[in-house]
Amino acid sequence: MLKIWGRRNSINVMKVLWVCEELALPFEQIDAGMQFGVVNTPEYAAMNPNRKVPTIDDDGFTLAESNTIVRYLAARHGREDLLPTDARARARIESWMDWASFSLAIAMTPLFWQLIRTPGNQRDPKVIAANATEAERCMRILDDQLAGQPHLAGEGFTLADVPAAAFVHRWLALPIERPALPRLEAYYRRMLERRGYRAHVAGPLS
Known part of the structure; x- marks a missing residue:
C-alpha cells in the first residue's frame, strides 16, 4: 500500500491526499512534521534529505516534493485526463x-x-x-x-x-x-x- 508521510494540515500533504482520492488509491498516512517530529530522524532523511513533508513510499520507491508526487501518481496510474502525455x-x-x-x-x-x-x-x-x-x-x-x-x-x-x-x-x-x-x-x-x-x-x- 502507498505510504504518505506528512501532517494533514500541510497544504502540500493535502495535495497528495486529494489526488489519491481522485485516483481511488488506498494509502496509509503517517503523521510527520512540526509537532509530530519524524522528519529529523535518520530514517526519514534517507528517504527525503530535505526533511520536509510529504514523502511517499510506493512499493519501495520513495519520492518527495508534492507536485512531483502527484504527477508521478497520475502518470503511474495512466490518468491522462489529469496529466496528458502530449x-x-x-x-x-x-x-x-x-x-x-x-x-x-x-x-x-x-x-x-x-x-x-x-x-x-x-x-x-x-x-x-x-x-x-x-x-x-x-x-x-x-x-x-x-x-x-x-x-x-x-x-x-x-x-x-x-x-x-x-x-x-x-x-x-x-x-x-x-x-x-x-x-x-x-x-x-x-x-x-x-x-x-x-x-x-x-x-x-x-
Whole structure:
C-alpha cells in the first residue's frame, strides 16, 4: 500500500491526499512534521534529505516534493485526463502547478502563517498587508484565467487545479477583507463537489 508521510494540515500533504482520492488509491498516512517530529530522524532523511513533508513510499520507491508526487501518481496510474502525455498539454498544466507553488505560495504562505499560526500579539501588520495585496493580485489572475472555462487548463479538471485550488480554500477562509471575484468563487464551489477536495483540503484552517 502507498505510504504518505506528512501532517494533514500541510497544504502540500493535502495535495497528495486529494489526488489519491481522485485516483481511488488506498494509502496509509503517517503523521510527520512540526509537532509530530519524524522528519529529523535518520530514517526519514534517507528517504527525503530535505526533511520536509510529504514523502511517499510506493512499493519501495520513495519520492518527495508534492507536485512531483502527484504527477508521478497520475502518470503511474495512466490518468491522462489529469496529466496528458502530449508535451504541450502537459506543459500548460505544469506551468499552472509551478505558478501556484511559487508565485501564489510566496504571498499565501506568510499570510497564512501570520493569521493562523502566529499568536495575535506577535503578528506583523505590515507583513499581513503586503502579502494580502500580493495574494489578491494572484487571485485576480486566477479569476481572469477562469473566464470562459471551468478549470485552469480548460474544460476538464486536471492537476493544474490541485495546487491553486488548495490555496483558494485558504484565501477564502482567512479572516481578511477580499474583493468579489465571482469566477473564482464559482470555481471554489465546483471544487467542493469533488470528494477528495472536501475530505482533504476544505477543512478548518490550522
